[in-house]
Amino acid sequence: MPRGVPNEVPADGLTTRQRRHTPVLAVHTGDGKGKSTAAFGMALRAWNQGFDIGVFQFVKSAKWKVGEEASFRALGELHESTGAGGAVEWHKMGEGWSWSRKQGTEEDHAAAALEGWREIARRLQAQTHTFYVLDEFTYPLGWGWVDVHEVVDVLRSRPGNQHVVITGRRAPTELVDAADLVTEMTKIRHPMDSGRKGQKGIEW
């Protein structure tokens, strides 16, 4: 990835410094692997810059992505004990949002997803974190559980310098149009095609 020079300089009246500090909204979509893993890879950079990191996983099962979670919890603890990097908060819908008094029920994923989004909206308004991962968030958007217009409004008007990465298949067009950085991950070949099952250290 070039650290260097943009393709053109826009006539937007901003200085390079102002433009450099424009917060980024990134979307990782497509049917291939790497959407979430790339988001967590970005979070590694952000952690090293001392950014406060908030991860919100809109997955049903609390068992997914335990490897990334454990690694980031280790980095968060390192931050608390030594001051290295940034703080890390990691929240999962699948086991009930930790800030919520309600325990997530299997039946009401829609309400849980909306509750998760509303908390994120509050945190964006309060500038709680600097780097947000909204993992698998395109699914509640696609299912209509969370209103994409509201999401785009909140993201467009978020104050300060807060970066947001959203992952998941079939990102809604309105979200893609609002994003600064959109990458589509396309599957060319996957081990499960040839009958392999997932394995530790690779799939989780």
Add this chain to the structure above:
Amino acid sequence: MPRGVPNEVPADGLTTRQRRHTPVLAVHTGDGKGKSTAAFGMALRAWNQGFDIGVFQFVKSAKWKVGEEASFRALGELHESTGAGGAVEWHKMGEGWSWSRKQGTEEDHAAAALEGWREIARRLQAQTHTFYVLDEFTYPLGWGWVDVHEVVDVLRSRPGNQHVVITGRRAPTELVDAADLVTEMTKIRHPMDSGRKGQKGIEW
């Protein structure tokens, strides 16, 4: 990513357990972002499983991807001090391979790339690591600095259970054909298109 069930069960005479433990060769290619970041995201999982991680960056500049490197060095130190996760080694061509007595010269990237690959081949033979990231390795392959037939031969015959992830644009067909998991990252929109420069915590 489903942890679950393969699309078909192959008639390869292997048990599920044997198939599960088949080492993975993954390639992240395409012109979009996320190739390296997804590889490092995978390495987070591997680290959490206690895998020994070796990263080999075939980049000219030692200044790239410092965020990921610093974060993984922190995880590696955590492993040494507490036993959490796995060991981490991180090598960069751009500042001269650390195992080499030769200091890398600006003039001889081809020789440096070949030297890096030969060291990786020795480590694969010795089963030094469990999870390898060969970052930006497609470039020396594409430029003919390292022979792709040799690379594919060594990868196909590597002993034990060693996972390898290779990143970079324009992955050679022979490498793609040898891989178990191939993802193409496609750029849909990038901030530099609209004249933004890279910024800390996002680009490095």
